[in-house]
Amino acid sequence: VQLVQSGAEVKKPGASVKVSCKASGYTFTSNAIHWVRQAPGQRFEWMGWISIGNGNTKYSEKFQGRVTITRDTSANTAYMELSSLRSEDTAIYYCARDTFYQPNQSYMDVWGKGTTVNVSS
Amino acid sequence: EIVLTQSPDFQSVTPKEKVTITCRASQSIGITLHWYQQKADQSPKLLIKFASQSISGVPSRFSASGSGTDFTLTINSLEVEDAATYYCHQSRSLPPTFGQGTKLEI
Numbered sequence: 001v002q003l004v005q006s007g008a009e010v011k012k013p014g015a016s017v018k019v020s021c022k023a024s025g026y027t028f029t030s031n032a033i034h035w036v037r038q039a040p041g042q043r044f045e046w047m048g049w050i051s052i053g054n055g056n057t058k059y060s061e062k063f064q065g066r067v068t069i070t071r072d073t074s075a076n077t078a079y080m081e082l083s084s085l086r087s088e089d090t091a092i093y094y095c096a097r098d099t100f101y102q103p104n105q106s107y108m109d110v111w112g113k114g115t116t117v118n119v120s121s
Numbered sequence: 122e123i124v125l126t127q128s129p130d131f132q133s134v135t136p137k138e139k140v141t142i143t144c145r146a147s148q149s150i151g152i153t154l155h156w157y158q159q160k161a162d163q164s165p166k167l168l169i170k171f172a173s174q175s176i177s178g179v180p181s182r183f184s185a186s187g188s189g190t191d192f193t194l195t196i197n198s199l200e201v202e203d204a205a206t207y208y209c210h211q212s213r214s215l216p217p218t219f220g221q222g223t224k225l226e227i
Contacts, residue, residue: 044219060216105212107155111164
């Protein structure tokens with residue numbers, strides 16, 4: 001089981017970033033995918049999840065309106081787009097597989113290697 | 122939001138030592154508490170699920186216990202390769218949250 005994320009990004013304030021997460025080694029539609037970020041010196045911060053099989057999503061209130069999580073089942077890939085970027089969004093963004101089709105007090109068992117997003121003018 | 126507080130934040134340890142890390146939740150979360158290990162420049166690796174359940178492939182020196190609000194991760198006979206930051210994570214309620222991490226220096 002592997003989650004391969006897209007490469008590092010450098011963005012200006014106000015721009016958007018879209019990070020991809022390509023899954024392999026399991027049936028992509030059987031599990032949900034979470035997006036979690038870790039800013040320098042900060043805790044891991046959950047952003048949202050998508051149930052790959054039915055497309056249902058759930059977002060953190062903190063990011064509601066700025067984050068969009070989608071998936072392309074034909075490409076075994078999940079995406080996280082964050083808009084209106086500011087310097088505080090500089091972080092490593094991870095995708096992580098949930099053990100359930102749709103998260104329900106379940107846990108993340110496999111993580112991608114992370115994508116560094118640097119927001120700087 | 123449920124806040125998880127780990128202690129200690131940092132510990133300097135020696136090989137073969139026994140290490141205990143605690144995680145306290147701001148409200149009861151049953152056993153929906155999981156532990157991860159993150160080595161430098163790597164992504165988190167699952168060590169323990171649901172408070173005390175072992176994960177295939179994880180060395181048996183890692184064990185955990187607890188329920189409700191108080192949880193413990195124990196590493197018996199520490200090895201050099203265990204140098205990492207350890208995080209607890211709750212999945213009881215949204216948003217899922219994480220502890221601040223405990224860094225072990227060996």
